[in-house]
Amino acid sequence: MSEQWEDIEWLAALRQSMLDWFTHQQRDLPWRRTNDPYAIWLSEIMLQQTRVETVIPYYHRFLERFPTVCDLAEASQEDVLAQWSGLGYYRRARMLHAAAQSVVAEHDCVFPSTFESILSLKGVGRYTAGAISSIAFGLEKAVVDGNVHRVLARIFEIPHPRGSKQLDQKCWQIADTLVKGDAPGDLNQSLMELGAMVCTPRNPTCMLCPAREFCQAQTNGTQETYPHPKVKKAVKQLQVMWGVTRRRGKILLIRRPQKGLFAGLWELPGVYLDAGETPSTEKLQDVFAQMGLEVDVDESFTSHAHTLTHRQMTIHLHKCKRPKGKISLPRKEWCWVTVEEAMELGVSSISRKVLLQMKKAT
DNA sequence: ATCCCGGTGT
DNA sequence: ACACCGGGAT
Numbered sequence: 001m002s003e004q005w006e007d008i009e010w011l012a013a014l015r016q017s018m019l020d021w022f023t024h025q026q027r028d029l030p031w032r033r034t035n036d037p038y039a040i041w042l043s044e045i046m047l048q049q050t051r052v053e054t055v056i057p058y059y060h061r062f063l064e065r066f067p068t069v070c071d072l073a074e075a076s077q078e079d080v081l082a083q084w085s086g087l088g089y090y091r092r093a094r095m096l097h098a099a100a101q102s103v104v105a106e107h108d109c110v111f112p113s114t115f116e117s118i119l120s121l122k123g124v125g126r127y128t129a130g131a132i133s134s135i136a137f138g139l140e141k142a143v144v145d146g147n148v149h150r151v152l153a154r155i156f157e158i159p160h161p162r163g164s165k166q167l168d169q170k171c172w173q174i175a176d177t178l179v180k181g182d183a184p185g186d187l188n189q190s191l192m193e194l195g196a197m198v199c200t201p202r203n204p205t206c207m208l209c210p211a212r213e214f215c216q217a218q219t220n221g222t223q224e225t226y227p228h229p230k231v232k233k234a235v236k237q238l239q240v241m242w243g244v245t246r247r248r249g250k251i252l253l254i255r256r257p258q259k260g261l262f263a264g265l266w267e268l269p270g271v272y273l274d275a276g277e278t279p280s281t282e283k284l285q286d287v288f289a290q291m292g293l294e295v296d297v298d299e300s301f302t303s304h305a306h307t308l309t310h311r312q313m314t315i316h317l318h319k320c321k322r323p324k325g326k327i328s329l330p331r332k333e334w335c336w337v338t339v340e341e342a343m344e345l346g347v348s349s350i351s352r353k354v355l356l357q358m359k360k361a362t
Numbered sequence: 363a364t365c366c367c368g369g370t371g372t
Numbered sequence: 373a374c375a376c377c378g379g380g381a382t
Contacts, residue, residue: 048368048369048370049367049368049369049376049377049378049379050378050379051379051380054378054379087378088376088377088378088379089369089376089377089378090376090377091370091371091376091377092369092370092376095370095371122370122371123369123370123371124370125369125370125371126369126370127369127370128369128370145368145369146367146368146369162367163367163368230366230367
C-alpha cells in the first residue's frame with residue numbers, strides 16, 4: 001500500500017471530488033433536512049445495525065412523539081419502547097432515553113456540542129460521536145463504519161483483513177486526515193453514502209465513482225477483494241478419549257463441571273487432550289482410577305469426528321472392561337444408565353451421536 | 363438451515 | 373472476547 005494519503009494535494013483532490021459527488025448525488029433522507037443535533041443523534045442511533053428504509057418511518061414517528069430531547073427525557077421508558085417497538089436492538093432505546101435524561105440533567109436541556117461530551121452519552125461510541133459532531137456541529141471529527149472500511153480499503157488497497165485492528169486503525173488514521181477541511185460532515189457522509197450506493201460489497205459501480213481515479217483497487221481491478229476476508233479463527237484441535245464401562249447392561253456417565261465446555265452435561269468418563277498431547281490408554285485408565293475405579297482399557301477404539309464453532313473434536317472411544325472398586329465421586333455426579341436412558345439425560349449433541357452409534361452396534 | 367455482518371457495552 | 377439482535381446472502 002502506498003502512502004498517497006500523506007500527499008496533501010492528492011488528498012485534497014480526492015476530498016473535493018467526494019464533496020462534489022455528494023452535493024449532487026446524495027439521497028434525500030429525512031435526517032439530511034435538519035441541523036437539529038437531537039434529530040441527527042436519533043437518526044444515528046436508529047441507523048446502528050438497521051437499514052435506512054426501515055428507519056425512516058420510525059424516525060418520523062419518534063420525532064413527532066418526542067420533538068425535543070426534553071420531551072424524550074420526560075417520557076416514560078414504556079412510551080419510548082413503544083415508539084421503538086419493531087426496530088429491534090431495544091437496548092439502544094433504553095440508552096437513548098437515559099442519555100436524553102443526562103442531557104437534561106447535565107447540559108440544561110441543550111444538546112452537548114463538543115466531541116468529548118457527545119462521546120460520553122450512553123450508547124454513543126467513537127463512530128456516532130464523530131457523526132454527530134461533524135454533521136450537526138461542523139467539527140472535524142472522522143467517522144469509520146463498515147462502509148468506510150470498505151471504501152478506504154479499496155482506495156488504498158489496505159491489505160489488512162476485515163475485522164482486524166490494523167484495518168480499523170488505518171481507516172481511522174486516513175479518515176482523520178481526510179476529514180480536515182471544509183464541510184467535514186458532508187465529507188464523512190460522502191464516504192458512507194459512497195459505500196452504500198456505489199462502492200458496494202459486490203458489483204461496485206466504479207464507473208460512477210468520484211474516487212475512481214484515486215482508487216488503487218479500481219486501477220488493479222481488485223475492488224471486490226477488499227477488504228480481505230476475516231481471518232478465520234484457528235479451529236482448536238481437541239482430542240477426546242472416552243471410556244465405555246458396562247455393568248449389568250448399563251453404562252457409567254458422569255456430569256461435567258458447571259463451567260466451561262458442555263457445562264453441566266452428562267458424558268462418558270474421559271479426558272480432553274490439547275493438540276500435541278498423545279492419546280494413551282494409560283491416561284484414560286488414570287481418569288478412572290481417580291474416580292476410584294480400576295478398569296482394563298482396550299487398546300482398540302472407534303473414532304468419531306465432531307465440529308463445533310471453534311473446535312474440531314476427535315473422539316477415541318475405548319471399551320473399559322472389568323470395572324472394580326467403588327466410585328469416589330459425589331453421588332450426584334455419576335450414574336449407571338442404559339444407553340436409552342442416557343439419551344434422555346442432558347447430553348451434548350456429540351455425546352448423543354456417539355451413544356446412538358453404540359446403540360446401533362449392540 | 364446456517365453463516366456473516368456490525369456499533370456499543372461489558 | 374463476546375453478547376446484543378435482526379437482516380441478508382448462500
